[in-house]
Amino acid sequence: GCTAERDMALEIKLGTPQKVYVSEVTKSGQFFVQLDTPEAYGLPDLSVEIQASVESNPVPVVPEWGLQCYACSSADHAWYRAVVTSAKGNTATVYFVDYGNTETVPAAGVRKASGRHFDSPYQAVCCTLSDFIPLGGKYSAAAVTALRQLLLNQEFAAVFRSR
Numbered sequence: 179g180c181t182a183e184r185d186m187a188l189e190i191k192l193g194t195p196q197k198v199y200v201s202e203v204t205k206s207g208q209f210f211v212q213l214d215t216p217e218a219y220g221l222p223d224l225s226v227e228i229q230a231s232v233e234s235n236p237v238p239v240v241p242e243w244g245l246q247c248y249a250c251s252s253a254d255h256a257w258y259r260a261v262v263t264s265a266k267g268n269t270a271t272v273y274f275v276d277y278g279n280t281e282t283v284p285a286a287g288v289r290k291a292s293g294r295h296f297d298s299p300y301q302a303v304c305c306t307l308s309d310f311i312p313l314g315g316k317y318s319a320a321a322v323t324a325l326r327q328l329l330l331n332q333e334f335a336a337v338f339r340s341r
Contacts, residue, residue, distance in 0.1 A: 210278025
C-alpha cells in the first residue's frame with residue numbers, strides 16, 4: 179500500500195499537469211511516481227554516496243519496524259534509502275522510499291543510515307488512477323501486468339486530484 183507519508187513534503191500541485199516518472203506498479207494496481215525535481219535527478223548521486231557509506235560502515239543493524247536504513251536491493255545489488263516495515267527472524271521487509279517498491283531482504287542487507295541522507299523528502303509518491311475502479315474492486319493479475327507494461331519506467335504528465 180501507500181506507506182510514505184514523507185512524500186507530503188514534495189511540491190505536488192493539485193489540478194496542474196506535472197511531469198512524472200513511474201518507478202513502481204504494485205499488485206494492487208497502485209503505482210509510484212517520482213516528480214520531475216532536482217531531488218529526483220539527484221538520486222543516482224545519492225546512491226553513490228550511500229554505497230560509500232555502506233562500504234565504510236559494513237556492520238549490519240538489527241532491523242526493527244520503522245527503522246530508516248539503507249537496504250540492498252536484490253534487483254541490482256545497490257543500496258538505497260529504505261524504511262523497515264516488518265522484521266522476522268533473519269529477514270526484514272523494507273520499503274524503498276524513493277522508488278516505491280517493497281522487498282524482503284536478509285537482515286544482513288540492512289545497514290544503519292546517516293541522518294543527512296534522510297533530510298530530503300521521500301521521492302516515491304503513491305498514486306492510483308482517478309475515478310477508476312476495477313470490476314470486483316480488485317485488479318486481476320492480467321490488469322496489473324498490463325498496467326506495468328504501459329506505465330513502468332515511463333514519463334507522463336500527471337494531474338494530482340488529492341493528497
